[in-house]
Amino acid sequence: MKEFSISPASMPATLIKHRSLIWALVKREVLGRYRGSMLGILWSFFNPLMMLVIYTFVFSVVFKARWSGGSDSKVEFAMILFSGLLVFNILSECLNRAPTLVLMNVNYVKKVVFPLEILPVVSLGCSLFHGAVSLLVWVLFYLVFFGVPPATAWLFPVVILPMLFLTLGLSWLLASLGVYLRDVSQVILLMTTALLFLSPIFYPVSALPAEIQQVMHFNPLTSTIEDVRGVLVEGRFSNGSTYLLRITVAIVVSWAGFAWFQKTRKGFADVL
Template sequence: MAWGRPFTFQRSLLGHRQLLWRLVEREVAGRYRGSMLGWAWSFLTPLLMLAVYTFVFSQVFQARWGDLPNAGPLGFAVNLFAGLIVFNLFAECTAQAPNLILTNANYVTKVIFPLDLLVVVNVAVACFHALTSLVVLALFELLAQGRVPLTMLWLPLVWLPLIGGCLAIGWSLSALGVYLRDISQAVGVTLSMLMFLSAVFYPLSALPERWQPLLALNPLVLIIEQTRRVAVSGLHPSPGYLVAGTALALVACELGYRGFQKARRGFADVL
């Protein structure tokens, strides 16, 4: 593999785009095959989650969003759910990554297969679930606020750093998971901690000023804040975030992909 040519992961994805589409289609359909409600579960699950959050925070905790005290409990639920969509996308990709190669060992030992696509399929399926959750969020905003911000159309660009980061972390963890079986346990603990350190249940502005710069070092915080900005508040995303975040995500993807390709040479010996 030539290190002088940039963005080799893009050429791999484009070269296997038809296979990638088939794998994603099979994975999404396979998750609901045999169930009575089928694809309806992809909408029913986030809808039930949103209903529970709305009840708990509006009736039990009487909660209000930090920088929007007049938004009421429904505003709290909308902001909370927007953050959860981002975090759940990241958590779904990251939690499964360490075992991707281990659970598909037959692709390593018996078949010539582009193993890097397993990570892409994992991320694509997580994105599908996130998109269905976004539909639920938009419907809830329409009912609660009477409008859906047009700035939600910025979300594909806002999520580019998130998707790129998920791919980079997925390639890295899936490769490490072959050699270090404890990785999956460490990832589970880390995700539990990150859920409370990623401004999911509160806005960044609700923290004391001395802690805000420290928490802002967590990339998920920036992505969640920008998601709320365009999907809930109706504001345009930060240009600096879009440029810097996308550039860093591309670099991270390239490093993660090349590291995966280098590590895969030993997969067959380990498995």
């Protein structure tokens, strides 16, 4: 039976080697999601646009919510909330799909020439597309209500990079586990729902008691969400001292997930 390399170098190598296939599959999946609808891919723009309008109305008009330490702007809370949800949605979409990635592509499993390891990368690519559209909506709203975003907004791809590596590693792990343990998808759905409220999306970390703030930083989303808000809203990048540590850990987790997937994929055909 063919042996699959798990060396650290093989992870970027396989992504580079199959970059054209990854791009084609991402494009096919994104377009396929909206195929048959009247507006087509425009729904990817209107969906986050409507959600941002709803958030603005609910939190600024109905709840009259204000961000701790923020201004009295009616849309500020919705903008800050949406920036946190943008990060969470990329992670949750990938993790919720990961356990069924191989199960939904059984026809690829017995094709030796097909690189199964790119399936989580394709899933992440689709999530990034929708995340980019949501970011575009956020920027348009910011331009309308507040003017030009801070210059640090260009650092958005940099601050989100550690979370992308982490998401990819977890996706590889869950894609493999989902083949052998079919309950994984249900567990992950519960966990991502809990993560939505246990992450500083609807509230700042500073609003919590000191002892809970320490615990919150064990949540990998906390630093990313705070950094994203820092560069998009506050015009600062405060966690530069720990950034190298975070991205190093994320890359290690990514490779560990890749190695697990490669070591366990030999049994996929037998199980399926």
